[in-house]
Amino acid sequence: MLAARNSPKHRATRLRDSERTRERLLQAASREIYRSGYQSASLDTILALAGVTKGALYYHFESKEALGHAVVKEIIAPDVHGKWVRPLQSVKDPIDALIGAVQRIPVRPADVRGGCQLNNLAQEMSPLDAGFRKRLAIIFDAWRDAVASTLREGQTHGSVRRDVEPADAAGLLIAMVEGYGSLAKNAQDPKVMKAGIRNIVGWLRSLRAPGNRRRG
Amino acid sequence: MLAARNSPKHRATRLRDSERTRERLLQAASREIYRSGYQSASLDTILALAGVTKGALYYHFESKEALGHAVVKEIIAPDVHGKWVRPLQSVKDPIDALIGAVQRIPVRPADVRGGCQLNNLAQEMSPLDAGFRKRLAIIFDAWRDAVASTLREGQTHGSVRRDVEPADAAGLLIAMVEGYGSLAKNAQDPKVMKAGIRNIVGWLRSLRAPGNRRRG
DNA sequence: CTGCCAACATACCGACCAGTATGTATGTTA
DNA sequence: TAACATACATACTGGTCGGTATGTTGGCAG
Secondary structure (H helix, E strand, O other): OOOOOOOHHHHHHHHHHHHHHHHHHHHHHHHHHHHOOOOOOOOHHHHHHHHOOHHHHHOOOOHHHHHHHHHHHHHHHHHHHHHHHHHOOOOOOOHHHHHHHHOOOOHHHHHHHHHOHHHHHHHOOOOOOOHHHHEEEEHHHHHHHHHHHHHHHHHHHHHHOOOHHHHHHHHHHHHHHHHHHHHHHHHOOHHHHHHHHHHHHHHHHEEOOOOOOOOO | OOOOOHHHHHHHHHHHHHHHHHHHHHHHHHHHHHHHHOOOHHHHHHHHHHHOHHHHHHHOOOOHHHHHHHHHHHHHHHHHHHHHHHHOOOOOOOOHHHHHHOOOOOOHHHHHHHHHHHHHHHHOOOOOOOHHHHHHHHHHHHHHHHEEEHHHHHHOOEEEOOOOOOOHHHHHHHHHHHHHHHHHHHHHHHHHHHHHHHHHHHHHHHHHHEOOOOOO
């Protein structure tokens, strides 16, 4: 009788429901912060989106700030990792991989109008809250390190020009991506972002070592 | 008696005082919006900065939104014009002029931490308020047009490479400037901005037509 | 069956918000 | 000098904010 029906399922169900509530709060907060910015994001709006009430929120998070930090860590960081770090790990051709990542930047009207989650929050909160700033800086650093590493590897394999400074080029790439994102967000026009992607891709091609051209 | 002492001075004094109050409100609003963003900028804080009260504000501006629009038109637009349009008009060497403008980007810690007024407001308000978005888009367009025009002129004079598309290069330059501004703002580190300026300058040099090099 | 705790829901709080209604001092005009 | 408009100051409003204190419910151990 001691081993029979120890009811791990019921416990698991409860825990899973609790985790699902937390996840819904995170997703709702992410969407609302994306729309209105962190400071103007209303907890009531987030709660309505998540379909729960204040009690649930303050059970899972100790404050609005903690909720925001959790969005950075559990939503934004994995997103950037999936788009800019994992795709660059152990690839044959770094330039092709970078071009692919750039071309996979969302260009649907809604995405262009909303901009980049990472950049949005960094722009708004970096001067105002050290907790946000540091967490976002870690993401930017990981992004830049991933690009720089793949460029360095390309240099050792001879596919990337030796006179390119990987760290500088990585920073420049990120600046271009975020800069064009800003321009396209203001213009509210996917064409601006598409033109930006073309220009970035052209610049990336110029980093390829002579004799390693894929085209032309 | 009809022409004597028609008291234009008193009227002028009154008008000048009124105009000064309006100007102080604009400057205070600009600073507070720069610090906290438009949405989170408190009118009470702006009034305290300007040293006036609600009555003065709503005498000169019909709403917070109108005040914000006036900041864009009367503070931000002239600032961008003075830094990126006037310095590029009828210059001998467009590349040198562009390099000069880039090198004149403020890199003091306070400037780097605060970011670019134009980009700050554009990022925050473009998706939320069409009035802000359009006014800011006009500034971005004027900026890009000024850069593109000076590049075109450089092409006719032979100092800029013919294979450069002026409009594309202008957009890329602005994207780089704003992108690096974002990265430096998040890093809160003037070194990031200085490194960005060096990279942008290097890219600008690559636009110079062969045989027109200023430096080896 | 009972007590207990996790996982919420509900009701409420003071602070702050943009905006307004009204008061008032200082010229200007008739 | 009396009427009047300009250029504000003061006092107040309804609404929203993040946060808290308390109530409620369901599963689960003893």
